[in-house]
Amino acid sequence: MAGRAALVTGGSSGIGLAIARALGQDGYSLTVSARRPDKLEQAVEGLHADGLEVESVPANVAREEEIVALVERHRDRWGRMDVLINNAGVGIGGEIAEHQTKHLDMQLDVNLRAVYITLRESIPLLRQAGSEHGKALVVNTASIAGKFGQPWLAAYSATKAAVVGLSQSAHGEIAKDGIQVTAFCPAFVATPMTDWAEDRVPKEEMIQPEDIAEAVRFLLRTSPACIVPEIQFVRAGDLMRAT
Numbered sequence: 001m002a003g004r005a006a007l008v009t010g011g012s013s014g015i016g017l018a019i020a021r022a023l024g025q026d027g028y029s030l031t032v033s034a035r036r037p038d039k040l041e042q043a044v045e046g047l048h049a050d051g052l053e054v055e056s057v058p059a060n061v062a063r064e065e066e067i068v069a070l071v072e073r074h075r076d077r078w079g080r081m082d083v084l085i086n087n088a089g090v091g092i093g094g095e096i097a098e099h100q101t102k103h104l105d106m107q108l109d110v111n112l113r114a115v116y117i118t119l120r121e122s123i124p125l126l127r128q129a130g131s132e133h134g135k136a137l138v139v140n141t142a143s144i145a146g147k148f149g150q151p152w153l154a155a156y157s158a159t160k161a162a163v164v165g166l167s168q169s170a171h172g173e174i175a176k177d178g179i180q181v182t183a184f185c186p187a188f189v190a191t192p193m194t195d196w197a198e199d200r201v202p203k204e205e206m207i208q209p210e211d212i213a214e215a216v217r218f219l220l221r222t223s224p225a226c227i228v229p230e231i232q233f234v235r236a237g238d239l240m241r242a243t
């Protein structure tokens with residue numbers, strides 16, 4: 001059995017990959033998952049090249065059975081889960097008046113339903129870790145758009161606000177089991193998700209994925225008595241805007 005183990009969804013790029021790398025560097029055995037197998041393999045090769053212990057499991061988290069299988073694969077490989085990074089997400093912009101139902105459904109499925117189901121399936125393992133050392137950690141990647149609804153991102157904002165609410169509810173249920181739940185609420189982070197905005201905000205002026213990974217390290221270093229329900233990460237000048 002691994003000493004400490006983490007499951008990272010949406011781990012093939014951006015925020016998830018940076019968190020996976022930081023956790024691996026800090027000695028965690030990793031299961032890294034994402035939807036597209038080729039892209040995931042490429043990311044995991046990079047982690048292996050850094051000498052990190054990684055199990056890679058492609059899974060489309062819009063499908064419940066793939067989430068169930070993902071958590072089972074993690075359990076079979078590592079036998080424990082100390083950290084869950086519930087991070088896979090999609091953002092599809094557009095006015096409510098024009099938004100297609102299939103795009104609304106995709107964001108609900110990936111950004112909210114999958115976060116709920118992945119947490120549910122992981123709770124038994126997290127409880128074991130929490131009872132062992134009092135410091136199991138769940139990070140649900142929400143967004144600053146979940147704190148302040150953004151125009152042209154209504155569906156995305158609604159799913160991310162729901163993730164903040166889900167995280168608070170989960171805290172009420174499982175904090176007593178030694179499991180901390182923290183919602184991350186970043187504004188623009190320099191990842192492929194924000195490529196479309198590069199003309200307006202250069203990548204070097206965005207929050208860096210490694211900044212978000214450092215916050216995971218912080219949460220793992222605090223005492224079990226110190227609960228951090230959410231962290232907002234914003235850019236200079238405006239607390240309320242994603243951009």
Ligand SMILES: NC(=O)c1ccc[n+]([C@@H]2O[C@H](COP(=O)([O-])OP(=O)(O)OC[C@H]3O[C@@H](n4cnc5c(N)ncnc54)[C@H](OP(=O)(O)O)[C@@H]3O)[C@@H](O)[C@H]2O)c1
Binds near residue numbers: 034060088090187
């Ligand atoms: N970048 C920002 O400015 C920002 C700000 C606030 C919050 N966030 C949130 O941060 C999280 C990570 O985003 P990112 O910026 O790092 O974007 P990213 O680089 O595009 O990464 C998104 C990750 O999610 C995975 N994913 C998407 N749909 C999936 C599905 N159906 N099943 C499984 N995996 C899926 C992607 O894998 P595939 O490529 O294989 O689909 C990829 O690994 C998301 O929840 C996002 O909403 C981002």
